[in-house]
Amino acid sequence: MAEVRLEKVSKSFGDTHVIPELSLEVRSGEFMVLVGPSGCGKSTILRLVAGLEDADVGAIYIGGARVDTRSPKDRGIAMVFQSYALYPHMTVRENMAFSLKLAKLPPAEITIRVEEAAKMLDLGELLDRKPNQLSGGQKQRVAIGRAMVRRPVVFLFDEPLSNLDAQLRVRMRAEISLLHRQLKSTIIYVTHDQVEAMTLADRIAVVNRGRIEQVGAPLDVYHSPKTKFVASFIGTPSMNFFPATVLPPSALPAGAAECGFRAENAFLTGDDAALSLGEGRVILVEPLGGTALVHVEVGGRTVVVEHRGATLPKRDALVNVQVFGQNLYYFDSRGSRLSTGER
């Protein structure tokens, strides 16, 4: 397994600077997830590592060797595409064997690898079928199998689960996680779904408009977002924000700021120790079963509160939204996190 390093890489398509300047290090054997909204450039980063795009500036290293000038097949990578990209006229077996045949591996070796991958991915009965006879989930597994047989040092996944339905997605997530533990491979995984990111990753990199805003373990990023963007992108439902003014004396710089808190840290019952945002009107209650998401209009904004009580507030009811001070995050006007040193 190998580590991957991007150094000061930038890429433009025509006039659009998709990636202004980016550096990233992926450790050997790590499951790194690049997460961000559509169009943020995360797929481009992946394709740069794969060699499907050439960087305008900067260097890319895989396993310590510089690979900028190498074609994808010489980089030791394998890729799982969003649309599976299975060769429609070949059987599953032939799909998986294709790259090995091109590499002129002996037939015996090819068979061994294909069977091994098929066993791991539960594809045994499907080996002689054609892609158009497979379901979405099966196609996805074949795509993974095709990547696996090459025994790459880095696996690249480009939004592999977006075309699957919700239940299947959850199952495949677990399978991919299991695969990572079994193969102990370096994985770079791109998704716009932050739930996938949180559950699969050893570390996540939050990408916004071609820049990496934060890299870290999922929970670290969740609890200590460095920018307003990261705070709002990670976590469901997303963080609530409202403007605040910092008055001296305070450990934070004085002036205008934005204050954020997560839905699960807010509550509606009275507690004198907590700060109150004021009285608000309930405009929507979304019961989820164990909890409910209550949308409250307060102070001119809509805020979402996670409510765990047995009784749910009714629409148009007046409630008091409260948060504990230690659960507040402050951001300056440019979106950077203002920190007092503790969280």
Add this chain to the structure above:
Amino acid sequence: MKSRSLETAIVGWALVLPTLAVLGFFVFLPAGQSLYLSFQEVDPLARRHTFIGFSNYRNLLFSPDYWTSVWVTAKFAFVTVVAGVGLALALAVALDANPYARGLMRTVFLLPVSISSAMAAMLWIFLYNPTAGYLNFLLDLVGGQGPNWLGSSKWALTSVAITTIWKEMGFSIIFLLAGLAGVPNELKEAALVDGAGPVRRFWHVTLPILSPTLFFVTVVSVIHSFESFGQIHILTGGGPFGKTTTLVYNLYIDAFVNFRTGYASAQAVLLFLLMMAATAVQFRIANKRVHYG
């Protein structure tokens, strides 16, 4: 409600009637008549029919002229289809690779398609002129000896084929271009990651996905070649010595020059059967090698 559906039926049939009447009278009826006439001996003034059973067919199948025309047709079809579709494929690939040139080039390649076979023949007939034509002049420049294109037994059919390919290639190019555009980019990228170079990618990814289009273009080209007439009539008139007389041309001569109606009708029937057979054979081959979906 019953009157509603009756009214609908009347209106419906009324709307369909013009088409059905014309097609019935000018397609189905004559088709049947051709079959009928093929079993008749018809005098040149078409006044009397005498039933002669399979005589026309027997005479045809024993006629060396007929077999010559079968052979000419086969050669002609083979050359125009293989060279025509092959060239079209190469050019379509080149056009696909260069989006900037596409607009202009497409116009140039399509221009010959817009003119008729007869006009195409008129263009080429002077080019082929052995003494004053530019073609032989060009060959002279490079040291070759230009033949009598339209007059020599050796070259006449090739000349007609060249003109035909020249005129019809654009048609195939359009379809192949559309087919090439339908090859998903991700598939080519997957192949690239798998280690396939451009040639392997073409063979393993592009060609299989293109195969339905390729098949279609081939079938249409074969049918077109069977039905070619105008250029033969103008360029060679079927000669020299029947070297460019295809089945259709032979039919024309027998029907409208020699007025052997029954005999020609039998040829028409055989031609129809032959075209069906050729298409069926192609479908058979396609079953094995064309990948759909």
Add this chain to the structure above:
Amino acid sequence: MSLAAEARKARGIATAVLLLPALVQFFPLFYLVCVSFKVGPEVIQYPPKLLPSSLSLENYRLALESAPLLRFLWNSLVVAVGITVCQVVTSILAAYALSRMEFRGKKVALGLIVATMLVPGEVTIIPNYFAMAALDWLNTYRALIAPYSASGFGVFLLYQFFRAIPKELEEAAIVDGASRMRFLFQFMVPLSAPAIMAFAIYAFVNAWNQYLWPLVVTQSTSMQTVQIGLGMFRSQNESTSWGVIMAATTLLVIPSVALFVATQKQFVRGITMAGLKG
């Protein structure tokens, strides 16, 4: 190297590959025009020069004088327009009935109409000739137009397009008080305009380019179409200079080329639709 980088390299090679064939495709037309301007002995001189020494219109004048070119163009126009209009109208009516109405025997009618696409011209030409002779229609516009006044392909094509128009649209129109015919011509036709246009062009070009049928059915020069007329003229006037013949050809080719240039997109669409016929 990425696909994009490979593509850049390929582009250069592709352009090189395209140049010679493009030249070959274009050359005969260019040559035609060049020869048409060459006067007298210049036409058959050897070694031949490609470009004419002057842009003399002498050949064109002679061509127009000796062959009834305008008559040929007129005949082709009448026939092609006639055939196109008839095919478009009959196809619209039939396609509407088949796609929108329910009546007994509908499937049979559709099947028969579509089946005609499989019948090659050679099988029908002899009996049709005799039919024309019997009706005393030989050498008239009627003979040239009538057999082609309907099109199985046209019905099939428009049937597919009409079927794609949602039924609710028609139902809303009927509730609003529109009659069937009104709906057809005020809604379905405009909505299918691109397809109808492309089909019309396809039908027109096919009719204009017809060779065998006009050859068989016309007897006098005054009825000959462009395709037949020129060939006949040439074979009957063996001594005519090539320059004059090329001039005549150029004149007769201009309408086809002009139509193509003017309607390129539709033209291509028309060809592509003809492909679906297969």
